[in-house]
Amino acid sequence: MNETELTELFEKAFPFWEGLTDWDRNTFIHSSQKVKFSKGANVHDGGECTGVILIKSGVLRLYLLSDEGKEVTLYRLFPGEMCIFSASCVLDSITFDVFIDAEEDSQCVVVGGCAYEGVWQKSDAVKIFTYETALSRFSDVMWVMQQILFMSMDKRLAIFLLDETSKNGSDTVKLTHEQIAKYMGSAREVVTRMLKYFVSEGLISASRSEGIKIIDKKRLRSLAI
Numbered sequence: 001m002n003e004t005e006l007t008e009l010f011e012k013a014f015p016f017w018e019g020l021t022d023w024d025r026n027t028f029i030h031s032s033q034k035v036k037f038s039k040g041a042n043v044h045d046g047g048e049c050t051g052v053i054l055i056k057s058g059v060l061r062l063y064l065l066s067d068e069g070k071e072v073t074l075y076r077l078f079p080g081e082m083c084i085f086s087a088s089c090v091l092d093s094i095t096f097d098v099f100i101d102a103e104e105d106s107q108c109v110v111v112g113g114c115a116y117e118g119v120w121q122k123s124d125a126v127k128i129f130t131y132e133t134a135l136s137r138f139s140d141v142m143w144v145m146q147q148i149l150f151m152s153m154d155k156r157l158a159i160f161l162l163d164e165t166s167k168n169g170s171d172t173v174k175l176t177h178e179q180i181a182k183y184m185g186s187a188r189e190v191v192t193r194m195l196k197y198f199v200s201e202g203l204i205s206a207s208r209s210e211g212i213k214i215i216d217k218k219r220l221r222s223l224a225i
Contacts, residue, residue, distance in 0.1 A: 001034045001109065009109060013054050013082055016125035024119045031115030037102035046097035049089035049113035054082045058106025063182075065099050072148070072185035075140040076103060078167075084133050089113040090120055091134060148185050157194050158223035160184055161204070165214060174211035 001009075006029050010017050017025070034056075037043055043060060044050045053060070060077040062085065077083055084091065085098045090113060120126045147156050160180065164173045173180075177195065181188040195212065198204045203220050206212045214220060 031112035044086040044100035050086040051113040052111040056107045059103040073183040
């Protein structure tokens with residue numbers, strides 16, 4: 001990307017952009033690069049400082065990884081959104097490792113972590129924006145933890161299916177049982193059993209070729225409440 005394209009992107013992504021000095025703007029621009037990630041590629045591997053990631057196209061998935069290899073999806077990032085947890089050198093108070101994979105072929109712009117940190121140390125506006133962004137994502141993380149710890153599986157699955165249909169604008173969810181389990185931090189067998197129950201209750205239909213189709217959205221919503 002050229003400087004004009006980066007400037008236009010940063011103007012939309014960073015509300016503090018106009019208040020930066022020319023020097024700091026140039027620091028951002030010259031430390032940034034456009035990166036393509038293939039579906040399934042690892043974008044950020046735990047504690048490393050990859051930098052601040054802006055998503056132009058595709059989807060990234062953030063998750064925790066246990067010592068036994070179990071994944072718990074925290075949230076997903078879509079075009080127009082940004083990831084601050086990939087810049088551990090900026091948020092050094094974050095003591096847990098977050099992993100990021102490309103869920104689809106994705107095009108991103110990565111602002112170098114050291115460059116972002118350098119501007120962050122000088123600008124209160126950048127600090128406020130960074131902390132507000134991190135706090136908003138912590139709300140997403142706490143929602144996931146609340147679901148895992150306190151909600152029944154049928155309620156969690158109902159919420160997940162409704163959220164997916166809302167995101168893709170369709171009553172069909174084309175995800176495998178393994179993918180759903182990974183996103184929900186559950187076991188595939190548990191997800192399969194619950195989906196079979198939903199089918200038996202007439203809430204959904206499910207097939208390998210067509211995916212999961214919501215038949216009775218009203219009743220599914222009643223489960224999610």
